Amino acid sequence: MKLSRKRRRLWIVVLAGLGLGTATALTLTAFQDNLVFFLAPSEIAGKNPGPERAFRLGGLVEAGSLVKDTTADGRPEARFRVTDGPATVPVTYVGVLPDLFREGQGVVTLGKLGPDGQFRASEVLARHDETYMPPEVAAALKRTGHWDPKNGAPPPAASWNTMEPAPARQGS
Amino acid sequence: MSTPAPSSPRPLASTAPRGGGLHRFANPGRFLRLTDRLLPWLWGLAAVVLGAGTAWALLFSPPDWQQGETVRIMYVHVPMAWLAMGGYAGLAVASLMSLVWRHPLADIAARELSPAGAMVTALCLATGSLWGRPMWGTWWAWDARMTSVLVLFFLWVGHAALVRAFDEEERGARAGAILALIGAVNLPVIKWSVDWFNTLHQTASVTRIGAPGMHTGMLYPLLVCTIGFTLLFAALVLAQVRAAVMERRLRQGQLAQARRQEGAA
Amino acid sequence: MTQHWWHVAIAWGLAALGFGIMAWLAARRHAAAKRRLALLGPRERRLG
Numbered sequence: 001m002k003l004s005r006k007r008r009r010l011w012i013v014v015l016a017g018l019g020l021g022t023a024t025a026l027t028l029t030a031f032q033d034n035l036v037f038f039l040a041p042s043e044i045a046g047k048n049p050g051p052e053r054a055f056r057l058g059g060l061v062e063a064g065s066l067v068k069d070t071t072a073d074g075r076p077e078a079r080f081r082v083t084d085g086p087a088t089v090p091v092t093y094v095g096v097l098p099d100l101f102r103e104g105q106g107v108v109t110l111g112k113l114g115p116d117g118q119f120r121a122s123e124v125l126a127r128h129d130e131t132y133m134p135p136e137v138a139a140a141l142k143r144t145g146h147w148d149p150k151n152g153a154p155p156p157a158a159s160w161n162t163m164e165p166a167p168a169r170q171g172s
Numbered sequence: 173m174s175t176p177a178p179s180s181p182r183p184l185a186s187t188a189p190r191g192g193g194l195h196r197f198a199n200p201g202r203f204l205r206l207t208d209r210l211l212p213w214l215w216g217l218a219a220v221v222l223g224a225g226t227a228w229a230l231l232f233s234p235p236d237w238q239q240g241e242t243v244r245i246m247y248v249h250v251p252m253a254w255l256a257m258g259g260y261a262g263l264a265v266a267s268l269m270s271l272v273w274r275h276p277l278a279d280i281a282a283r284e285l286s287p288a289g290a291m292v293t294a295l296c297l298a299t300g301s302l303w304g305r306p307m308w309g310t311w312w313a314w315d316a317r318m319t320s321v322l323v324l325f326f327l328w329v330g331h332a333a334l335v336r337a338f339d340e341e342e343r344g345a346r347a348g349a350i351l352a353l354i355g356a357v358n359l360p361v362i363k364w365s366v367d368w369f370n371t372l373h374q375t376a377s378v379t380r381i382g383a384p385g386m387h388t389g390m391l392y393p394l395l396v397c398t399i400g401f402t403l404l405f406a407a408l409v410l411a412q413v414r415a416a417v418m419e420r421r422l423r424q425g426q427l428a429q430a431r432r433q434e435g436a437a
Numbered sequence: 438m439t440q441h442w443w444h445v446a447i448a449w450g451l452a453a454l455g456f457g458i459m460a461w462l463a464a465r466r467h468a469a470a471k472r473r474l475a476l477l478g479p480r481e482r483r484l485g
Binding site: 211215226230240241242244245248249252287288291292294295298299302303305306401404405407408409411412414415418419421422425426429 | 439440441442444445447448449451452455456459460463464466467469470471473474477
Binding site for chain 1: 234235236237238239240242243246268271272273306307308309310313314315316353354356357361368369370371372374375376377380383384385386387388389390391
């Protein structure tokens with residue numbers, strides 16, 4: 001059977017695409033460990049980066065763990081614990097925290113883990129959960145006890161993404 | 173962009189493929205006639221929808237409970253990201269048609285698509301950076317999502333440069349089509365980078381299984397803005413493609429005119 | 438204007454600038470090509 005030229009070109013492109021796709025998938029799988037942006041607290045023990053190596057630690061800011069302070073030279077200091085459930089790491093950071101930083105929020109910190117188990121961060125980045133809601137809706141969920149942002153993710157989106165709460169009255 | 177190539181371009185009408193199906197739109201004459209009346213409507217519709225979307229996004233939509241007013245950057249950033257990827261998917265389809273079926277309009281479409289694609293990808297990166305600085309606390313991070321979108325930007329720029337780098341337009345189109353198809357592996361990487369790897373960038377809010385994680389007060393203006401930006405993108409690419417087709421006819425017409433005068437003399 | 442609104446304004450301004458310039462260039466090129474093609478005789482226009 002003789003293929004037409006168009007057919008042959010189509011097959012060449014399809015085969016080249018299959019080969020390229022497989023190669024990319026294999027490469028990404030092989031390098032997956034190097035493509036992670038941060039390590040979770042429970043991953044640290046296995047990787048054991050050592051006190052000299054700076055790395056990124058990521059997780060949720062544990063509810064009730066945030067203490068804000070001022071250093072001797074007047075710069076803002078924050079102490080909090082980063083958790084991923086099974087493990088928790090205490091973090092200290094001197095500097096300004098980003099807007100999204102709060103308890104229960106995802107966070108990525110860059111720093112070194114001291115021998116005392118304290119993670120000294122030189123940079124703190126807040127992660128954004130993928131929820132977008134107006135302040136009134138968030139307030140209503142909190143008021144009715146459906147959600148405490150400190151304890152993690154909001155309830156399923158279908159329960160609030162069409163909610164029309166009455167504007168919260170001042171002073172009530 | 174509009175400088176006529178020294179070599180004679182592939183004649184358009186004379187090689188318009190015969191037969192039905194896809195090739196009915198391969199005839200540049202028919203393409204020009206069809207799009208002549210469409211284009212003004214497209215510009216007008218884009219202006220109306222985008223105007224409404226902009227007003228809704230900036231004035232009549234609520235702030236976010238934790239991002240505050242900064243959430244309004246999202247109404248540009250997300251449509252730009254979708255257009256950057258959707259446009260690239262279009263470039264890949266045009267490149268396939270160019271390589272396999274030697275579709276002359278596909279060459280022109282690919283060539284005129286890449287500057288606009290590079291622009292929307294640059295806008296996606298710039299607006300993301302403007303959002304990231306106050307929200308995350310950094311302008312940029314080398315996480316899998318942001319790095320793969322930066323690669324997409326380089327692919328757009330590389331394609332735009334490559335197809336214009338050859339004296340012979342057809343060779344440029346062939347090289348560009350191969351680059352575009354190789355670069356298409358980046359699209360799934362961008363889309364699922366936030367799920368495969370842990371990244372600073374959040375996972376998808378709108379296109380996820382189950383309900384969108386976005387209140388309808390923000391979702392609806394986002395969709396209107398997306399439609400508006402898409403219409404505007406389509407209008408400006410279509411205007412460039414039409415202009416390119418007309419410029420080719422112009423060159424061939426002038427050539428024919430010169431030949432006729434030479435014969436008469 | 439707060440810093441947040443500044444970032445919002447710059448983001449929308451960049452989009453308006455980028456799309457504005459590209460749309461203007463596209464419309465101008467399109468109009469020029471149409472005009473020059475109309476100057477050519479109807480016979481040559483068909484040949485293209």
